[in-house]
Amino acid sequence: MSNGFDDFYAIIPAGGTGTRLWPLSREAKPKFLFDLLGQGRTLIQSTFDRLAAIAGMDHVCISTGERHVAAVEEQLPEVAPEHIFAEPAPRDSTAAIALATAVLARRHGNNIVVGSFAADHVIRGKVAFVDAVRQAVETARAGYITTIGIAASRPSTAFGYIHEGQSLADEIPDAPDACIVERFVEKPNAATAQAYLSTGEYRWNAGMFVMRADVLLDHLHQYKPQLARAIDAIADAIIEDDRALAQAQAEAHERGENARETVDVADFHEHRDAAMNKYWQSLEKIAFDYAVAEPLSVEGGVAMIPGDFGWDDIGDFNSVAALLPSVNERNLKVLGNPDQVVTLDSAGDIVVPDANRTVTLLGVNDMVVVDTPDALLIAPRARSQEVKSMVKMLDESGREDLL
Amino acid sequence: MSNGFDDFYAIIPAGGTGTRLWPLSREAKPKFLFDLLGQGRTLIQSTFDRLAAIAGMDHVCISTGERHVAAVEEQLPEVAPEHIFAEPAPRDSTAAIALATAVLARRHGNNIVVGSFAADHVIRGKVAFVDAVRQAVETARAGYITTIGIAASRPSTAFGYIHEGQSLADEIPDAPDACIVERFVEKPNAATAQAYLSTGEYRWNAGMFVMRADVLLDHLHQYKPQLARAIDAIADAIIEDDRALAQAQAEAHERGENARETVDVADFHEHRDAAMNKYWQSLEKIAFDYAVAEPLSVEGGVAMIPGDFGWDDIGDFNSVAALLPSVNERNLKVLGNPDQVVTLDSAGDIVVPDANRTVTLLGVNDMVVVDTPDALLIAPRARSQEVKSMVKMLDESGREDLL
Incomplete structure (x- = not known):
């Protein structure tokens, strides 16, 4: 070693x-x-x-x-x-x-x-x-x-x-x-x-x-034990796919082909797919x-x-803010292009400009602003953890398109 | 009468x-x-x-x-x-x-x-x-x-x-x-x-x-007096255009044409344009x-x-809010489609969803949120009047594209 x-x-x-x-x-x-x-x-x-x-x-x-x-x-x-x-x-x-x-x-x-x-x-x-x-x-x-x-x-x-x-x-x-x-x-x-x-x-x-x-x-x-046996079966299947792939590659090699080009790894999942179908859902x-x-x-x-x-583990936007450097003397954090954020009399905010637009903050302090093409989130930094409640609410109200 | x-x-x-x-x-x-x-x-x-x-x-x-x-x-x-x-x-x-x-x-x-x-x-x-x-x-x-x-x-x-x-x-x-x-x-x-x-x-x-x-x-x-004389001159010119237009319409009528279709009003601004060029800028x-x-x-x-x-006179977004009906029992005002606004533990906000996106507010109170395709504004309702300062700042920093 x-x-x-x-x-x-x-x-x-x-x-x-x-x-x-x-x-x-x-x-x-x-x-x-x-x-x-x-x-x-x-x-x-x-x-x-x-x-x-x-x-x-x-x-x-x-x-x-x-x-x-x-x-x-x-x-x-x-x-x-x-x-x-x-x-x-x-x-x-x-x-x-x-x-x-x-x-x-x-x-x-x-x-x-x-x-x-x-x-x-x-x-x-x-x-x-x-x-x-x-x-x-x-x-x-x-x-x-x-x-x-x-x-x-x-x-x-x-x-x-x-x-x-x-x-x-x-x-x-x-x-x-x-x-x-x-x-x-x-x-x-x-x-x-x-x-x-x-x-x-x-x-x-x-x-x-x-x-x-x-x-x-x-x-x-x-x-x-039940989980372990299912995992063993799936692993065995993957090894069978490995062998089939290796054999195909060897044969290609013997034919003088470049096996990387003529043998597609994606074609050798037959055993894995069968085992996954059989075991995975019930794990x-x-x-x-x-x-x-x-x-x-x-x-x-x-x-x-x-x-x-x-x-x-960067669990929420407050953690993101804590890890980002400030882009001005009022502790503004920007995940993205700082030129897309304009602030006036605002401090301690974290902004994520992810929709190619200009985000302007006037008198806004210690807030999270996440700007994406189909959804905007605004919340106090101190309530960053509760963003999951917003997601839950969207889920429950049928807005799967936003999840 | x-x-x-x-x-x-x-x-x-x-x-x-x-x-x-x-x-x-x-x-x-x-x-x-x-x-x-x-x-x-x-x-x-x-x-x-x-x-x-x-x-x-x-x-x-x-x-x-x-x-x-x-x-x-x-x-x-x-x-x-x-x-x-x-x-x-x-x-x-x-x-x-x-x-x-x-x-x-x-x-x-x-x-x-x-x-x-x-x-x-x-x-x-x-x-x-x-x-x-x-x-x-x-x-x-x-x-x-x-x-x-x-x-x-x-x-x-x-x-x-x-x-x-x-x-x-x-x-x-x-x-x-x-x-x-x-x-x-x-x-x-x-x-x-x-x-x-x-x-x-x-x-x-x-x-x-x-x-x-x-x-x-x-x-x-x-x-x-100077302003009045310039205005008189421009008004006289417009009347000259009026006469030329009326004559063209009468001639078209005599030719059996539909004057509304064959005579374009936009072609009869010659005198006005000349007078405007001469006087307007210096008014x-x-x-x-x-x-x-x-x-x-x-x-x-x-x-x-x-x-x-x-x-x-709806001078600012606080005035807009005052004139709009609430869309929920927490006094949310929406200028646009209320379905594009999702709130959780938020009260008294005015939201303008004008970019076909979903605006989500978590723990946000008495704020203005204006969401347009190229710019987003967030500010407390109480500071609505100061939005003009934001505009001034954008102007001074060369963001004419946003004005």
């Missing part, structure tokens, strides 16, 4: 609409497809860049909805088709992570280490991130399902927390910061969050998990935390590496 | 951009072209309807900028081309009223009575309006330049006031409510406005003037109040009829 990551594969589950970022984020174009930091790369592109730098470009896989595959391929042309897992319908993170892991294990061996990292998180501090992943991979090799805990910088009630237990430094010398996860706790209320913070023993659960493929699949069979919809990490933590099988990098 | 108005001609000066109604109202499409009450007729259409009902359709003239003639013709196809006076550039109300009066006097006699009523005012109470105009016409016939004073319903600082003097009921029995105008006063400050109101002797000056053509033109020669830009009404009032030559009808 050259850099210590040769057996490491990254999985990027790219799901979730990002309802609180409506009307920018839509069912048809979710949050991870946007450049929410205004830095020239979308969230999934940045996530890919970050993981490709560690695992290598051909060790990064993406699980996403069928309807988003085209957009993902367009944003990440460097990802090979066999590294994109298309889901016919959302079945939460357990199915996404387990299927990618099962396929990768069949392709590259049961002892590979996989790591799952959401497509729509923001991370600052590359060195600290790489070090945390490195220690997580070492800990995973030792058999632990390993999460990376985020330093809780405030008593947030928007995240679940991880209560850290005893150190694993003696057991795993190459992961000096590893410790046992005592338990996972749900999103707390404000007082509880404050209490967690004051102990210094709690970190945010960002849903990052690193583990050996065999360890994950064994635990899945233990906790969710249990459950987050990986609930299905595996939490029950296993009770048995002492989950470890944590503290991540000392900056992290944000 | 059948209804007592046979010698009465109405002039509608249609000028002014309505800057405080930006971005709905623009230089290219001013306020008077909009249906600001959401009743199916634009302001100029309603003004025309109101005056045509009194004077007759063919006794209503419109003075407007050359660039707006096409829109006016489209909105008011019932107005004959010779009743639309096109101004090469805005020269305020004195030039507009004087030119229309001078032409009408040449066409219909010096003793006709003309009345000037702005294209962008809103009036409710048809019977009271007709009665006020009737009394004003009677008073005008007696030689007074006669204004209609609006009952001051609040101590507004946005309007000039008229201080009423002694009754003219004895002198003009057919205008029992007529009185002398003691003086015109400028827009007052709040304390002065309150003081005016408490006397009961002050009314708003809505710029409505009714007068005999000869009386107006004589006074204009007295106060603004003094001055409001009729300053040029004639105020100096004449000092000499006791101006009378007032109190108007007991509802009146508004």
